[in-house]
Amino acid sequence: MTVFFDTHTHLNADAFTEDVADVIRRAKSVGVCQFLVAGYDLNSSYRAVELARSYPDHVYAAVGIHPLDAGDLDTETRCAISELADDPSVVAIGETGLDFYRKGYAKEVQGEAFLWHLDLAVKHDKPAIIHVRNSFDDVLDNLQQFDGVAVAHCFSGNRSEVGELVKLGLYVSFAGLITYSSGVLVRGALSSVPSDKLVIETDSPYLTPRGVNSRRNEPSYVVKVASVAAETIGMNVDDFASMTTGNARRLFGLGQTR
Ligand SMILES: [Zn+2]
Secondary structure: OOOEEEEEEOOOOHHHOOOHHHHHHHHHHOOEEEEEEEOOOHHHHHHHHHHHHHOOOOEEEEEOOOHHHHHHOOHHHHHHHHHHHOOOOEEEEEEEEEEOOOOOOOHHHHHHHHHHHHHHHHHHOOOEEEEEEOOHHHHHHHHOOOOOOEEEEOOOOOHHHHHHHHHOOOEEEEOHHHHOOOOHHHHHHHOOOOOOOEEEOOOOOOOOOOOOOOOOOOHHHHHHHHHHHHHHOOOOHHHHHHHHHHHHHHHOOOOOOO
16 A cells, blocks of 8 residues: 655644644545644644654654744753754654744844754754755755754755755755746746655645645645655655655654664
8 A cells, every 4th residue: 555654744733723633534534644844933833743652653743932932042941952853753854954934033133043953863863854945955054964864844945055954964844835837936846856865745734735725725635745755756656655654764763864
């Protein structure tokens, strides 16, 4: 059976509070059986762990503070996130990174928070989930000294940028952007990622893929992302699903060595 792994969803967001069990059931009914729920602030990090405990072997958690909330990373929050990072259901640190697109915290504040998360990832031997928005060169600079494992989530850049990330050994995750008619460059980038570094995600509730008749995105739609991605690289969807699910499990250290 074809099994998909949504490597970045926010089932911990308010948008899913009412019906998360239905959302998970719907996803499983189309083969989306594994989910990485990424934290973006302290509450959502706790919620990610709670969901992972409720759905063992299906939901896995990441804990961290989103770059747009980087200023919230005070001493108390650092302690809480570090403590959560010890939980066996936590398989990654994030999401972290840099976001200079929206009006947010200063570069220095975001940069310091990013480095703190990278350091935490290394200490816990867990991969970092990296958000990059209008910040590619700065993210690259920050990664030069990093010798852990990481994934660039919701990649939106071009072929030469993805090449830089691949050179650093990163995994690269693609979301609904590749399904848009405007996604020509990002599809070009996708086709140049080595097959063992490629993973897929929804970033739900955001970024609904093209052709989905719902404002809210959800993990079941990762199948749409997979079908466009598979077509882009000339693979059938079943093979693509088993390849990317295997990559995701290796990335998150689930039952295989990295
Ligand atoms: Zn996210």
